Amino acid sequence: xxxxxxxxxxxxxxxxxxxxxxxxxxxxxxxxxxxxxxxxxxxxxxxxxxxxxxxxxxxxxxxxxxxxxxxxxxxxxxxxxxxxxxxxxxxxxxxxxxxxxxxxxxxxxxxxxxxxxxxxxxxxxxxxxxxxxxxxxxxxxxxxxxxxxxxxxxxxxxxxxxxxxxxxxxxxxxxxxxxxxxxxxxxxxxxxxxxxxxxxxxxxxxxxxxxxxxxxxxxxxxxxxxxxxxxxxxxxxxxxxxxxxxxxxx
Numbered sequence: 001x002x003x004x005x006x007x008x009x010x011x012x013x014x015x016x017x018x019x020x021x022x023x024x025x026x027x028x029x030x031x032x033x034x035x036x037x038x039x040x041x042x043x044x045x046x047x048x049x050x051x052x053x054x055x056x057x058x059x060x061x062x063x064x065x066x067x068x069x070x071x072x073x074x075x076x077x078x079x080x081x082x083x084x085x086x087x088x089x090x091x092x093x094x095x096x097x098x099x100x101x102x103x104x105x106x107x108x109x110x111x112x113x114x115x116x117x118x119x120x121x122x123x124x125x126x127x128x129x130x131x132x133x134x135x136x137x138x139x140x141x142x143x144x145x146x147x148x149x150x151x152x153x154x155x156x157x158x159x160x161x162x163x164x165x166x167x168x169x170x171x172x173x174x175x176x177x178x179x180x181x182x183x184x185x186x187x188x189x190x191x192x193x194x195x196x197x198x199x200x201x202x203x204x205x206x207x208x209x210x211x212x213x214x215x216x217x218x219x220x221x222x223x224x225x226x227x228x229x230x231x232x233x234x235x236x237x238x239x240x241x242x243x244x245x246x247x248x249x250x
Contacts, residue, residue, distance in 0.1 A: 003028035003193060004049075004161075009058035010228065011044060017228030018044050022058070024212070024231065031187055031194045031239065033208030035201060040214045040229035042197045046163045049195060050075050062161070073101070076159030078150045078167045084138050090149055091134040094121035097156040124152045128182070144175035148182065155186060162187075164196040168203070180207060184240045209239040 002025035009022040019041040026032060034042050047053040049060070051070045060067060062074075071077070084093050098117035099109050109117050125131040128148040138146050147167060154162060164183075168176045184207060187194055198204050204211050213233035220226045 002026060003063055005059075005061040007059045007061075009045075009048065009055045009060065011041075011048065011053065011055045011057075012228075016225045019048075019055075019230065020228035021230045024234075026193065026210075028063075028193055029191050031184075031207060031209045032196070032212060033204035033210070034195060034197045034212045034214065035199065035204050036214035036229065038199075040216060042214050043165050045214070046077070046165050046195060046197060049161070050077055050163055073157050074160045075163065076154035076157050076161070077163040077165070078147070078154050079165045084146065084150050084153060086138050089135050089137055090125065090130055090141070091118070091121050093138070093149055093153055094124050094156060097153060101157075120156060124156055127186075128152045142175075144171050144179065147171060147179060151179070151183070151186075155190070158190075160192060162192050162194045164194065166197055166199065169199065176203075183207070205237060207240050208237050210237055211235045 004024070004026040006022055006024040006026075010020040011018050022045065034045070036042050044053065048055055051068055051072065054069060067075070085096065088096065095109070095114075095117040098113070098120060122131070122134075125134060128151070130145060130148060130152070133141060133145060138149065141149065151167070167183075168179050171179060180203065183194075183196075196204075196207065211233070212231050213235075214229045215232045216227055216229045217232055218227040
């Protein structure tokens with residue numbers, strides 16, 4: 001049995017089909033990259049996996065069960081626009097996942113729980129290279145630092161599935177490469193299943209263990225919006241290169 005099973009997913013907006021006939025099986029621990037033309041339903045597909053939107057038709061199973069019909073702790077998400085809280089400092093943003101887990105109603109921590117959350121946030125800041133910016137607010141950070149913060153916040157929730165919607169698209173090339181390396185490193189360590197939308201084909205082929213291409217294969221010149229997009233190519237890949245040259249097999 002596959003870890004994630006998608007069967008016959010379709011969704012419409014205002015009567016216009018966005019996705020149709022989407023079928024997919026994904027193994028646990030895969031890093032799936034998703035490409036396709038703008039407007040062909042890639043981000044919509046992520047929102048369906050997240051539980052942020054419900055399909056018009058079709059079913060999804062995660063580890064054999066129907067997922068919650070709303071975002072939950074098992075599914076983390078990072079968008080291109082930095083999904084962090086602007087009124088909280090770096091360390092406060094990174095303590096927040098523990099706060100919501102320990103005190104869902106108030107998100108306030110005290111005593112040992114607060115010390116544990118602060119320690120976990122400190123460890124993540126070290127990994128992200130943000131320790132020197134612990135007391136800064138997001139507006140005081142560069143774009144790359146903000147995106148590292150968003151990724152760290154999502155990972156501290158310990159999600160089983162991480163959904164990334166163009167997370168590095170607005171970053172400079174050098175920062176983008178650093179973020180790609182960090183993502184791969186954390187993916188290897190955690191064993192989580194990742195879905196990543198990108199418009200960069202090189203990024204998709206380099207990072208993914210599998211690439212999905214979304215496109216519209218049915219067209220009606222008299223009714224250009226009559227049909228939705230689906231998965232037109234599903235290509236297995238070797239995945240990202242080993243982090244250590246010694247891992248390369250002869």
